[in-house]
Amino acid sequence: xxxxxxxxxxxxxxxxxxxxxxxxxxxxxxxxxxxxxxxxxxxxxxxxxxxxxxxxxxxxxxxxxxxxxxxxxxxxxxxxxxxxxxxxxxxxxxxxxxxxxxxxxxxxxxxxxxx
Amino acid sequence: xxxxxxxxxxxxxxxxxxxxxxxxxxxxxxxxxxxxxxxxxxxxxxxxxxxxxxxxxxxxxxxxxxxxxxxxxxxxxxxxxxxxxxxxxxxxxxxxxxxxxxxxxxxxxxx
Numbered sequence: 299x300x301x302x303x304x305x306x307x308x309x310x311x312x313x314x315x316x317x318x319x320x321x322x323x324x325x326x327x328x329x330x331x332x333x334x335x336x337x338x339x340x341x342x343x344x345x346x347x348x349x350x351x352x353x354x355x356x357x358x359x360x361x362x363x364x365x366x367x368x369x370x371x372x373x374x375x376x377x378x379x380x381x382x383x384x385x386x387x388x389x390x391x392x393x394x395x396x397x398x399x400x401x402x403x404x405x406x407x408x409x410x411x412x413x
Numbered sequence: 414x415x416x417x418x419x420x421x422x423x424x425x426x427x428x429x430x431x432x433x434x435x436x437x438x439x440x441x442x443x444x445x446x447x448x449x450x451x452x453x454x455x456x457x458x459x460x461x462x463x464x465x466x467x468x469x470x471x472x473x474x475x476x477x478x479x480x481x482x483x484x485x486x487x488x489x490x491x492x493x494x495x496x497x498x499x500x501x502x503x504x505x506x507x508x509x510x511x512x513x514x515x516x517x518x519x520x521x522x523x524x
């Protein structure tokens with residue numbers, strides 16, 4: 299099992315550019331999510347999904363879109379990148395939406411810089 | 414509002430000394446609390462959860478509802494414990510969608 303795979307590992311964008319951060323898991327997990335980690339801020343939830351075709355907003359959803367067409371994949375789209383989106387992005391998945399049933403499995407992160 | 418506070422950004426101890434990483438939370442209902450850890454060059458991973466009442470790698474954490482705390486403790490720190498530690502709260506019926514993380518404490522264990 300590869301677990302949770304994020305690509306790319308690093309990315310530099312110019313303001314206004316768009317891109318998609320990829321996240322895939324091979325554990326048949328029901329729940330997937332995206333977090334951003336900023337210095338001194340901890341991890342903040344951007345969007346999450348409790349199954350294919352179902353997504354919802356987290357704490358900081360503005361500027362990001364997601365979709366979940368398959369159980370395995372949960373891409374995060376930045377439609378028009380802004381310097382405020384410079385951050386480290388983590389994808390995480392778990393077997394169940396219920397936290398007491400299963401822990402979150404994290405990817406290695408994508409370090410995004412917007413200039 | 415749901416909130417997790419880790420008051421120490423950095424905690425430095427010597428090998429063999431006791432360690433306590435503090436975590437306080439704010440939540441009006443019955444919380445679920447977790448400790449996640451990120452070792453150097455590794456992924457963030459679950460260390461322990463209060464509902465399991467377990468000891469992992471010598472670490473324990475007790476939920477104190479009166480003091481709204483979930484401090485992580487280990488009686489004798491080891492160098493391999495050096496890592497970033499995050500306390501997390503699930504405040505909505507055990508939902509991952511409402512898992513809130515603290516800002517983290519970096520533990521440094523010196524030889």
